[in-house]
Amino acid sequence: MKRFAQFVFAITLVALAASASAHHVLGRPAYSLNEDSNTPPSMQVETQIGNYFVTYMVFPAFPRAGEPGRINLYARNIDNGKPFTGNVTFTARDDTWFDTAKPEKLGVQVIDDNVFRQGFVFKHDGDYIIRAEFHDGGEPYLIDFPLRIGQPSPVGPLTLAGVALFAVLVGGSLFQRKRLQRDRIRAAHRDERSHSTREEGVS
Amino acid sequence: MIMTHPGLPALWGMVVIGGMVILTLWAVITPLPASASAAVYNLTRVPLLRGLVRYLVSSPKILLALKLVFVVLFLLVIYAGLFGSQIPERNLATLLTWNIWWAGLIFSVFFLGTAWCAVCPWDTLAQWLVRRRLWKRAEPNNSLNLRVPRRLRTIWPALLMFIALTWLELGLGITTNPYATAAVSLLMVVMATSSLAIFERKAFCRYFCPVGRTVGFYSQLAPVELRPIDTQTCADCKTLDCYYGDRDTEPCPTWLVMGRLKQNSYCTSCGNCVSSCPNDNVAWRLRSPSVEAVQDARPRHDEAWFMIGLLALTGFHGLSMMPFWETWMSQLARVLHDSGQLLPSFTIGMFGSMAAVVLVYALFVAATRWLMGNGVPFRRLFTHLSFVALPLAFAYHMAHNLNHLVREGVGIGAVFLNPLGTGMAPLSMMEKHARHFHMIISQDSLFAIQAGLMVFGFWIAVQILRHRGRALLVAAGHRGGSWRLAPMLGFVVLMTCFHLWLLSQPMMMRM
Numbered sequence: 001m002k003r004f005a006q007f008v009f010a011i012t013l014v015a016l017a018a019s020a021s022a023h024h025v026l027g028r029p030a031y032s033l034n035e036d037s038n039t040p041p042s043m044q045v046e047t048q049i050g051n052y053f054v055t056y057m058v059f060p061a062f063p064r065a066g067e068p069g070r071i072n073l074y075a076r077n078i079d080n081g082k083p084f085t086g087n088v089t090f091t092a093r094d095d096t097w098f099d100t101a102k103p104e105k106l107g108v109q110v111i112d113d114n115v116f117r118q119g120f121v122f123k124h125d126g127d128y129i130i131r132a133e134f135h136d137g138g139e140p141y142l143i144d145f146p147l148r149i150g151q152p153s154p155v156g157p158l159t160l161a162g163v164a165l166f167a168v169l170v171g172g173s174l175f176q177r178k179r180l181q182r183d184r185i186r187a188a189h190r191d192e193r194s195h196s197t198r199e200e201g202v203s
Numbered sequence: 204m205i206m207t208h209p210g211l212p213a214l215w216g217m218v219v220i221g222g223m224v225i226l227t228l229w230a231v232i233t234p235l236p237a238s239a240s241a242a243v244y245n246l247t248r249v250p251l252l253r254g255l256v257r258y259l260v261s262s263p264k265i266l267l268a269l270k271l272v273f274v275v276l277f278l279l280v281i282y283a284g285l286f287g288s289q290i291p292e293r294n295l296a297t298l299l300t301w302n303i304w305w306a307g308l309i310f311s312v313f314f315l316g317t318a319w320c321a322v323c324p325w326d327t328l329a330q331w332l333v334r335r336r337l338w339k340r341a342e343p344n345n346s347l348n349l350r351v352p353r354r355l356r357t358i359w360p361a362l363l364m365f366i367a368l369t370w371l372e373l374g375l376g377i378t379t380n381p382y383a384t385a386a387v388s389l390l391m392v393v394m395a396t397s398s399l400a401i402f403e404r405k406a407f408c409r410y411f412c413p414v415g416r417t418v419g420f421y422s423q424l425a426p427v428e429l430r431p432i433d434t435q436t437c438a439d440c441k442t443l444d445c446y447y448g449d450r451d452t453e454p455c456p457t458w459l460v461m462g463r464l465k466q467n468s469y470c471t472s473c474g475n476c477v478s479s480c481p482n483d484n485v486a487w488r489l490r491s492p493s494v495e496a497v498q499d500a501r502p503r504h505d506e507a508w509f510m511i512g513l514l515a516l517t518g519f520h521g522l523s524m525m526p527f528w529e530t531w532m533s534q535l536a537r538v539l540h541d542s543g544q545l546l547p548s549f550t551i552g553m554f555g556s557m558a559a560v561v562l563v564y565a566l567f568v569a570a571t572r573w574l575m576g577n578g579v580p581f582r583r584l585f586t587h588l589s590f591v592a593l594p595l596a597f598a599y600h601m602a603h604n605l606n607h608l609v610r611e612g613v614g615i616g617a618v619f620l621n622p623l624g625t626g627m628a629p630l631s632m633m634e635k636h637a638r639h640f641h642m643i644i645s646q647d648s649l650f651a652i653q654a655g656l657m658v659f660g661f662w663i664a665v666q667i668l669r670h671r672g673r674a675l676l677v678a679a680g681h682r683g684g685s686w687r688l689a690p691m692l693g694f695v696v697l698m699t700c701f702h703l704w705l706l707s708q709p710m711m712m713r714m
Contacts (some may be wrong), residue, residue, distance in 0.1 A: 014670045034353075047542060047545065048541070048542060048545065048665065053533070061629060078533075132534060148289075150293075151286075151289070152382050154286050156386075157389050158285065165396055168393075168396060169332060169400060171348055172333075172400040175347055176343070176345065176347060179347075180343075
């Protein structure tokens, strides 16, 4: 009985220790995760520019207007694998064809644990181009990547498809109507001619 | 972290190589055959099936119901893509389009030939919009009925569209973008509708559609065909209702005359010929899966390019999903000073891979011609022998797609319950691992099917080479001497080994 009590006590201790340890490892509960946490879903893109292999991550994966987000940028030299250690300037501009507004500077970041971290809050939904810029060996390095804030507008493709279909169908119908009318007129002229020829033949 | 699917184990690779060795020895030892087995079995002769087959084929309601189902699914894809979550693995648009339809379509060809074209939502929507009728013939048909320009009356537009679709799929990455998937779906409807409103019959299906032509060419290897029951009845026919249609039925959308039909390539399985034939002389029948590619299909130069293009593109699909492909692209990007999504590097890599396959094929054809004594023009050999590319591409395409279908199609049930993926988080690593263990079929079965498909493709390619090669040898003035075809046999072995190597590599998970 004594041994059983010892066994239960030992198991309880192990169980408590395990849960305490687990809690310690997990850190914050899921509901307190924000853009500064490494665990929320992120969008990750790997790219290459000049002598650098660049990885950038956006937290959260689908950021929304008015909500804070963060860009993590890693740049390592392709030849020696060493991280870039200078400053990286982040700017944002609208991703539209006719945008004339100047890009807005988000910030200049220094390396922190091999990562350049740039926070952001966008006021409006839309498509933006984020530019990360740094200089190395006298060469400028410009990394542009698209960032979508909020859900993309469904109107674009739908409108384009609708307009294209409308133009084709209506244009086709108008053309067809004109062609039928022309054929009818031609047929009437032909009938008239053959009728008058017959009449001339009779007289 | 990128997750990969395990490649075909070495044991199964050895089984395939063993099968190839046996078949190669058989091909070398056995004399070339005079003709292929043309045994066919008419489905309307089966006592129990007869009524059912006739009803299914002749009743427009069944086809209409199927079309409605696929149109609803297609519209749901567009809606989910445009309005749903942009997490690809949680959105119906990407999962249903790329993991289920695009991957599974090839298997429908294996069993049902060009049946997909009969229910294709692109064409159905175009038909409804232009003709303004759910079924039956519309007169006038509201189309300008212009003739397709002579230069476009080839398979080249479809090949270019297929290359463009591959670039969008693998280069731009629309497979992981629900929004882009919906936009491309809409674009296809606009193109199908425009073509129907401008050109006579269904020029889009015949000349432009990359999916329809791929399905059409692969269906040369399908075990089913729509053909006349009695050829003499067709020879005596004066009305050609199959070609012109009748009062209620549209004419053949792709300008086919049933009495002269020898290949499935351009048939869309619409059933118009079955409905309009006054003699009830058109029926579905079973046949040997290789007979059409082996001897019935007529060789044409543009079609030869399409078949070689299929071989190149299917191989490229596999190549671009290998982990080492990214390293190659990275090295190329450094040479080109390319940055960003590396699209120029990808484009060069894609066209380079395709050109390599065409070049290798041309070299082997040239070697064959040299052994034949230059009696046959290069162009003719290039065209006639291109049929060997078809089973090689088809077999690898199915073996590759099986990975997507079996390993990545697992979550489709959950996506149907929440097609827009509302409130869903991206698939976690743990869920991805869980999917690996909950495949639709067991991993061993998957490997066995993949190995079987590779041997099947090799076997059919050898058959095609023996039959078509014999005709070419006769044309070159040789009565025997099958050894002169050795370079082409080498091409078949080389391509199968390349595909086997691709299959044995770990493959990157799409989403």
